[in-house]
Amino acid sequence: MKDVVIIGAGPAGLAAATVCRQHDLDVTVIDEFSKSGGRLLGQLHEEPTGEWWNGIKEATEMTEEAKALHTDIRLGLSVHHIEKRADSYAVHTNKGTIPAKTVLIATGAAESAAPIPGWTLRGVMSIGAAQVMTNVHRVKVGEKGIVVGVNVLSAAIARELQLAGVDLHSMALPAMNVVSGDEAHPKKVMEKLVRIAHLAPSAFIKFGSKFAKAAFVRHIALQFFPKSGVKMWDMPIHLRKAIKEINGSDKVESVTMVDVKPNGEIVPGSEEIIEVDFVCIAGGLYPLGELAAPLGCPFVYQEELGGHVPIHNEKMETPLEGVYVAGNITGIESAKVAREQGKVAGYSILSYIKQDQASQAELAAAMESVRETRDQATIQFHPHIQTGRQQVHESFEKLTK
Numbered sequence: 001m002k003d004v005v006i007i008g009a010g011p012a013g014l015a016a017a018t019v020c021r022q023h024d025l026d027v028t029v030i031d032e033f034s035k036s037g038g039r040l041l042g043q044l045h046e047e048p049t050g051e052w053w054n055g056i057k058e059a060t061e062m063t064e065e066a067k068a069l070h071t072d073i074r075l076g077l078s079v080h081h082i083e084k085r086a087d088s089y090a091v092h093t094n095k096g097t098i099p100a101k102t103v104l105i106a107t108g109a110a111e112s113a114a115p116i117p118g119w120t121l122r123g124v125m126s127i128g129a130a131q132v133m134t135n136v137h138r139v140k141v142g143e144k145g146i147v148v149g150v151n152v153l154s155a156a157i158a159r160e161l162q163l164a165g166v167d168l169h170s171m172a173l174p175a176m177n178v179v180s181g182d183e184a185h186p187k188k189v190m191e192k193l194v195r196i197a198h199l200a201p202s203a204f205i206k207f208g209s210k211f212a213k214a215a216f217v218r219h220i221a222l223q224f225f226p227k228s229g230v231k232m233w234d235m236p237i238h239l240r241k242a243i244k245e246i247n248g249s250d251k252v253e254s255v256t257m258v259d260v261k262p263n264g265e266i267v268p269g270s271e272e273i274i275e276v277d278f279v280c281i282a283g284g285l286y287p288l289g290e291l292a293a294p295l296g297c298p299f300v301y302q303e304e305l306g307g308h309v310p311i312h313n314e315k316m317e318t319p320l321e322g323v324y325v326a327g328n329i330t331g332i333e334s335a336k337v338a339r340e341q342g343k344v345a346g347y348s349i350l351s352y353i354k355q356d357q358a359s360q361a362e363l364a365a366a367m368e369s370v371r372e373t374r375d376q377a378t379i380q381f382h383p384h385i386q387t388g389r390q391q392v393h394e395s396f397e398k399l400t401k
């Protein structure tokens, strides 16, 4: 029986594995992808200091550190179910079952679908898929494309595509439809960007901060938002234009772009055809908690964290004894925060398995490091993260007292 099975070899899972192996726990890390590193593998961005965050390098270093400690990392294995047994867990994979005293679920995040007419055509992909094809598989996604959806993630990935030499016409909102929600509402998109403006390295998001002072000013800013968009790295970002439809017979040939009012309403007669051969849709991220739910782990909806998250405390414990969570499954944040949360989970598991107090100081230091990393994060996907975190921890206290 394993001391711990860790599901997910992203920054959270690898960091936890390293802590556990440093203290001689018997650890197995499982990931369904063929490489370890999780979403780190696609990341490349410039920090405000001018330094580059190279996710592949980070993933390689973390993997090597874990491997140097003889960590059992099994790739290409999918976990489809976790079963509670008398005093242990059975982790069911597509290649057999692994029994474990404890389980850490570090499965990360998934992209929200954002359907628009024509989105099933060949050449339409999620922004994350474009990131993986470009930065992980080194495949050029097309000759000229457009990004539908303006948020922190799409801005970061659009820049990565540009750096890889992929030609992007612009970024624009999705046109309002029954499922598009706030992502199609220029004022709400602007508000989200403005609240995180101080964190962003990009010229575009800093541009938004000029209007951060008052709602009235934000409204005015949108009224006057230039029709040609603002430019980030020479690429127009449109908050007053939206993509209504993707056109083509069996693959993407063009998109229909329309002008929109500050409330997202389409301006009649403003249709314009833009020729592109690929479209990236950016609907945002949500925590991937699907393995924790059937296990009986209670969830809470927390908008600041990106959706439904398993209830947990600051030590990354869930109310189920022996089940831990870390990384984006607990809320959408940057890779650096996920890594620090993984360390916390590692020390929590250690103190549970060894049933001693020896690791308490290290656990406290790791929790402090999560808070500091969060405060200094360059990429913050949602405003008010700290409030969201606090509320989830309070839910844990209520449930377990």
Ligand SMILES: Cc1cc2nc3c(=O)[nH]c(=O)nc-3n(C[C@H](O)[C@H](O)[C@H](O)COP(=O)(O)OP(=O)(O)OC[C@H]3O[C@@H](n4cnc5c(N)ncnc54)[C@H](O)[C@@H]3O)c2cc1C
Residues within 6 Å of the ligand: 007, 008, 009, 010, 011, 012, 013, 030, 031, 032, 033, 037, 038, 039, 040, 042, 043, 044, 077, 078, 079, 080, 106, 107, 108, 109, 110, 111, 127, 128, 129, 131, 153, 156, 157, 285, 288, 291, 326, 327, 328, 329, 333, 334, 335, 336, 338, 339, 379
């Ligand atoms: C498309 C996308 C792009 C992102 N881009 C950025 C970015 O540019 N910058 C940034 O800071 N953050 C980005 N993020 C956020 C990113 O999730 C975090 O930065 C960080 O990687 C989260 O770490 P994690 O360990 O929680 O999860 P991840 O890094 O997502 O790792 C989770 C791992 O779990 C594995 N897994 C999931 N379910 C199973 C299962 N059932 N069985 C086996 N294995 C499983 C996955 O294959 C994955 O490797 C992005 C997220 C997504 C989804």
